[in-house]
Amino acid sequence: MELLSPEGLRIDGRRANELRRITCKPSVLKNADGSAYFEQGNTKVLAAVYGPRQPQLKSQTAHDRAVIRVEFNVAPFSSSERKKRSRFEKYGNLRILEIATSIKQTFEPVIISTVYPRSEIAIYLHLLQDDGGNIQTCINAATLALIDAGIAMTDYVCACSAGYIDETPVLDLNHIEESSYETPDLTMAVMPRSEKILLLQMESRLQIGRLEDTLALAKAGCGQIHELMDKAVRDNTLDLVHKYTN
């Protein structure tokens, strides 16, 4: 399949360095402390944050900081392709657990957990629709939800994926591009202000000479996502201000 036409358009009409359409909205669930809905193209994630609260498992309590818990769920209707679902089933919940763990590890350095000793911060992520780039969307959704919950953080966490098609680095792979065998797929999460990398994950081969290009592109993508998220947070805050002042 021709993923990138010689005219420079990808299969969905984007150019190589373009993101998919992003829509996001914080505070969508009332009974959670913080929540967010995040759409990146056709990948849709709902995130809910509870906490800081009393740990559900007493044994896991840390006396000097909050414990972060991440639960990741894939909705059975998230993808129409049976094959895809059986892949999840084959790996059992291990694959899902792995994603949850990597998201947890991404957020641990950012959340200032020492301000919440002996407590727990639980992040629930629900993948409603799957069109590639699940981890990045989850991380972005979780960031918004954490901000919505008012958890102390040193910075935003913005995630984006990038890959390589033929000779061209491409940004934000969708499902078709991701599932092509020869497309390397790298997911990166950064703190946009300090530009520190929190997560760098790739499960395919990429020629080392191309790594830098790909990283640079992914970082640029993260920057764009940061702007959008920041705007969403500010809009939401302004909304709240209006609600309280009126």
Place this chain on the structure above:
Amino acid sequence: MLRSKAFMKKTRKGNVVRVVKEHYLRDDIVCSVEGCQRCDFNADTTGLSANNKFVVHHPVLSNSPRQTEQFPVPALIVPDTNVLVNQIDILEHSAIKNVIILQTCLDELKHLSMPTYHRLRTVVGDPDRRFYVFSNEHHRETYVERLKDESPNDRNDRAIRRAVQWYKQHLGSASRFPTPIEVVMLTDDADNRRRADQDHIANSSVARYLQDFVDYPELLDMVAQVTIDNNADRKTQYPEHLTKLQCQAGLKTQKYIQGTLNISHHNFLEGSIHGAVDGEDRTIAIQGRAHLNRAVHGDVVVVELLPKDEWQRTPTEIRMDTTADDDDEEEDDDDENHNKNKANSHSTAKKPKSTGAAQPASAPEASELAAMPAQPTGKVVGILRRNWRPYCGHLDPKSLRIHGQSSAAQGVLFLPMDSRVPKIKVRTRQAHQLMGQRVVVNIDSWPRDSRLPLGHFVKALGSAGDRSTETEVLLMEHDVPYQEFSKQVLADLPTEGDSWVVLEDQHVLNSGRQDFRNLNVCSIDPPGCTDIDDALHCHPLPNGNFSVGVHIADVTHFLKPNTAMDREAANRCTTVYLVDRRIDMLPPLLGTNLCSLHSNVDRLAFSCVWELDSEANIVDVTFTKSVIRSRHSFTYDEAQARIDDKTLTDSITVGVRQLNQLAKKLRARRMHNGALTLASPEVRFSLENDSQDPVDVEMKALKETNALVEEFMLLANISVAKRIYEAFPETSMLRRHPTPPPSNFEGLARQLAANGFELRFDSSLELSRSLDNADKSGDPYFNQLVRIMTTRCMMQAVYFSSGTLAEPEFHHYGLASPIYTHFTSPIRRFADVLVHRLLDAAISPATTAYNPMLTDKNKMQEQADTLNYRNRMAQQAARSSVELYTHLFFRHKVVVEDAHVFRVLKNGFSVLVPRYGIEGFIYASTKASAGKSGDRKEILVYDATRDALVNEDTGIVIKVFDKVKVQIAVDKETWDPHSHSFVKQQVPKPAGPKSLATTTDNGKSDGAGSTDNLDLKNEEPPTLREKMQMQLVEPFIPGLSFAETTAEPESAALPSPPSLEAPGKAGSQGASASSASGDHPQVKKRKL
């Protein structure tokens, strides 16, 4: 950052799943017309390129395109999908410029025909042609949503019209152009044209548009004749094909069998496919026009078996074109002047005959027939994929109807060179200019009411019989990409050109390359070799072992993956060696200069260095990229002289001598393991310098130094194969040579047994031993002949990707090696390039040689298939070239030469002439044909019990291995291509030698040597050859030489007399050859 302005979902329903795709519409796609001020060309970028630069769009289309009478305003043209599919030959013509290709059409084309898509992409890639791909599907203003109840086809047609409309509007409103610009839709669909008229869109059919191209009259001839099966008034001659869906359903229930149609070389009305019959893999015969049902050689067809009582029973023989007469009549049938009714009744009456025509000329008795096992027979009910290609041939002068220099269009018949392809009806205005020329024709369609397929003229190659024309023909017929390298390819060469040198800092110090310039490296090649792939060194180590290195040209340093040059090389796959020219895989700057390991210049190499002990056992092996400086380029003779000259003790000579010692040990061990020494007669022509006419033929001689080089190349290939398989177990490019099934040897074993030799073939070792034993004192050529025949029993050695087979199947039978690959000739074989990249990636993972293809099993196997195909074709082309030169060589000669019989069939026998390495089939006179000339002494009858041809009167017996004398001549008259049908009438039995052993590789010693090039056997004979013979002549006229046998009539009755010729008598025969040929009547005089 450009963002999509709007987005929609495009839903596509598949079998089970519904795929939802995003579909972004953009407003930054440009019209790409020069001088357009409404488009922002800077906005249309192809995104980030690999070196992080934005590629700015340059306008492609001219603002003053061609004017025609029909469209006086300069017009850009927009072809629709069907035009792209059917008229690609026209689009490839250089007169057609300023074309807008719509993405809608391109996507449709991709689904319809990938080869055509690639051809179109090549045209688009040429900046001179000014073809622009407009992504109308992603343009905000040209995207159209499918309406309710609208078929996808209608939607696409509407999308095309919408895009044309947009263009017109867009260009119309931008009045800054020197002249207004029209946009014309080209379509042959009348309905679409009608709708376009309604929308006020300029449109035209292809033929009408081209009428105004008076300066290119050939364009009109190139218009494809596409007909749709809807004219019910004409009588149909063929049953309808089943649809794809029906075929697939039938295949699933095993009612039908699918296979690639293979037409017989000797009878184009006789085809076969391989398929499972009752769970058994059988060959299914398909006989006659009606049963073939418009299938052409190479098509993927769906076949239904006939009832068992209609199955065909025939003995094996070279089946002759008994349908030749039949066919000539049919030609007349196609003559439109004939009374239609008459023609039709005629053809129906003949139907049984055409099926019956496949029966042997001398039909065996009914009882004999019944005893023979029936061969499954079937008929074509559907065609899954056409495999039509451009065909070379000439126009039939008999089919000309308008005489004189008229330029009116007329239908003529085209006779393809490939005897397996039916004649093709073409319409042309230049029939008279094209007579006597070799032309290329494409098939367009084969409607049900047409006996023959319809086609169109593509191009003329030159006059028939001309050496360069015929060479081009054979290149085309073997699908060899022989065009000059394109600009894009040449742009990938180093910018320094031939002044490129190895730079100390760039190539030596900071590259991870080892500096081997201090070593005494030398190369040994045939004289005049310009592309030196390999060089060797050898020096003793302090511990008594030897350091031996094979240094291979580092082609991959220049040939980077995914460049235009790489894609070109991947398509060419191999350098093709013809007698008079070489079709390079790589541009000459690389092949014969920068990569070639010339002496006394620094060159980049990929080295394989072993530590060998004095018994030539490998102690250690390392692979590294390196820089070398060859001390000397030897020819085989020079190297041999150095080895032999004991007075020389310089380090290079000592090194070569040591290599020779080691090579002998390696060879001995290889033979001990069961490697085979096979033979194929290889000849070399001496060409006259100016005219390039062949003046002499000689057999290639092998020297010890050939074996030296070969031995180390084998060692390198095996070592590399092990290493890359270790690193890439799934995707290594390896080469295997399957063990031939025992049934292949049975015939040869029987013939050898008749001569008192035992052929054991349970393993390659046993086979090798029995070959060594098969030596007749007094007949030095006997052993050679046996080896040649053994070669033909072999399977073909093939490339494959290691992940596709289980490890035991990697075995290379001929070399008796468990694993093998090609590493040593990257200049002329693409497989070696891949192996270089694999090895490079294996030894230094950070290398730039790594590309995703190296880990993609499917792509690797795909490439391997291409390699195998191209290799086979290259070999056949090389053989055809030798044959062409053989014809040229014998053109003014009649030669009587010794020959060996190597195959006896019912109606004649094949002989091999060792002196010239040629092979021919000699027909025995049958009772019927001898009856005319009245000489019963010429009659040879097949005797099944002895597997021999016997003349009952004279007692002449012709058996395999017998020595005969043959007269070789070319009939000059038949150089005239016009004689084609004449030939057929005169001699309805064109010769069909089953295979041809002559090969040439222009003296290029394959590193892997003769044993690896086992690619001669079990092959289709080269297609060109058959036709050449029919047209030129069948060059092999049997002489006589049965003097000895006539002397011993009683020996003929004995079941196994060892040979016709006693060894002692063989020598004396040569002397009497000329007189003998004068005295004795010929077995059969064949004048074509």
